[in-house]
Amino acid sequence: MKLKLDKKDFIPFLQSLMDEYDLFAPVRLAEGVSVYKKIDRPEEVDLSIRNTQKPAKEIFFPQSETMFRYEKAEKENRVTSTEEIRRNRVLLGARPCDIQAFALMDQVFAGKDYTDVYYLNKRKATTVIGMGCDHPLSTCFCSSLNGGPFHREGSDLFLTDLGESYLVESLTEKGMTFQKNKFFEKATDNELALAKGIEEKAAEKVKASVPVDGIEKRLDAMMESPYWDRVQEKCLGCRVCTYLCPTCHCFDIVDEALTKKGRRVRNWDSCLSSLYSQETSGHNPRPTNRERTRQRLMHKFNYFPKNFDRIACVGCGRCILYCPGHFDIRQTIKEIQKG
Ligand code: SF4
Ligand code: SF4
Numbered sequence: 001m002k003l004k005l006d007k008k009d010f011i012p013f014l015q016s017l018m019d020e021y022d023l024f025a026p027v028r029l030a031e032g033v034s035v036y037k038k039i040d041r042p043e044e045v046d047l048s049i050r051n052t053q054k055p056a057k058e059i060f061f062p063q064s065e066t067m068f069r070y071e072k073a074e075k076e077n078r079v080t081s082t083e084e085i086r087r088n089r090v091l092l093g094a095r096p097c098d099i100q101a102f103a104l105m106d107q108v109f110a111g112k113d114y115t116d117v118y119y120l121n122k123r124k125a126t127t128v129i130g131m132g133c134d135h136p137l138s139t140c141f142c143s144s145l146n147g148g149p150f151h152r153e154g155s156d157l158f159l160t161d162l163g164e165s166y167l168v169e170s171l172t173e174k175g176m177t178f179q180k181n182k183f184f185e186k187a188t189d190n191e192l193a194l195a196k197g198i199e200e201k202a203a204e205k206v207k208a209s210v211p212v213d214g215i216e217k218r219l220d221a222m223m224e225s226p227y228w229d230r231v232q233e234k235c236l237g238c239r240v241c242t243y244l245c246p247t248c249h250c251f252d253i254v255d256e257a258l259t260k261k262g263r264r265v266r267n268w269d270s271c272l273s274s275l276y277s278q279e280t281s282g283h284n285p286r287p288t289n290r291e292r293t294r295q296r297l298m299h300k301f302n303y304f305p306k307n308f309d310r311i312a313c314v315g316c317g318r319c320i321l322y323c324p325g326h327f328d329i330r331q332t333i334k335e336i337q338k339g
Helices: 007-020 096-109 117-124 189-205 215-220 227-234 289-308 329-338
Strands: 003-006 022-030 033-038 064-072 077-081 089-094 126-131 157-161 165-170 184-186 251-257 261-268
Touching: 003 007, 007 022, 007 089, 007 165, 096 117, 096 126, 096 289, 117 126, 157 189, 165 189, 215 289, 215 329, 227 289, 227 329, 289 329
Parallel strands: 022 089, 089 126, 126 157
Antiparallel strands: 003 165, 003 184, 022 033, 064 077, 064 261, 157 165, 251 261
């Protein structure tokens, strides 16, 4: 059954979620700065943000995360875990591209070879309420990567903004448990027709136009290509594209220690940093921007598909929107395909 949530009930609805769950949703922190964060007041939530600047991956893989604390005491050394999920969580209003990226992150952090409890515990405790993109940006190319502005894979519930209300679809068992929320009502046939029209219009705007088929094989033959000299010219090495990418997951672990106590922290890192690949001897296998730019693209379009059978890009367009050098990954893909 498809339901709806009247917008006049939106704040009480959020409050009802917060009574039972830790709620995470999009928030505008300042002009042009938007993130997903834990909500303290329902009024903070802003579902009109088209695609937040920072991706939703932060909910499961924070930019900086204390893994544990340690202390050297008189008689014994103490190690205290910091990973405490006291309440179940709801992630509200995540866009289809960010949600599709969770499936990629799951393969890295919760795949068959390796399980990362920090990621997995948060992931398991979270119900994902996705939201269709009725006004996709000109930089969005999710439809070229098995996604789309109303792609529902990975959502437990899914919202469509109908203007006066939200259409609410339950897609999984987890999602079904929300159906009895007192603010939901049955959607009318007119509202279902309206939702269909909105979805079709959005799909029109983001047609599959970036040719990714066969890119992995093409890159196999390009390791030593002079193309990398040219492509790196636009990159300043600022790393913004990797930090804001919903699928990038490089991290570094550091101990922040005082004399008798300290903490171990995991921080986002980037393959575009020269220090990232520098070895203790001082040797750096990726000594220039050329090798580092190549690595970024090889990882997304060759190594990841080889390991996990899918491309590590969901077409969210953030790396295009926020790159100070106007590096457009869509153009790069096209150039690689042309050879
Ligand atoms: S955002 Fe642009 S300039 Fe910065 S590292 Fe990425 S490609 Fe290079
Ligand atoms: S590579 Fe760029 S377009 Fe692709 S998912 Fe990352 S930020 Fe989005």
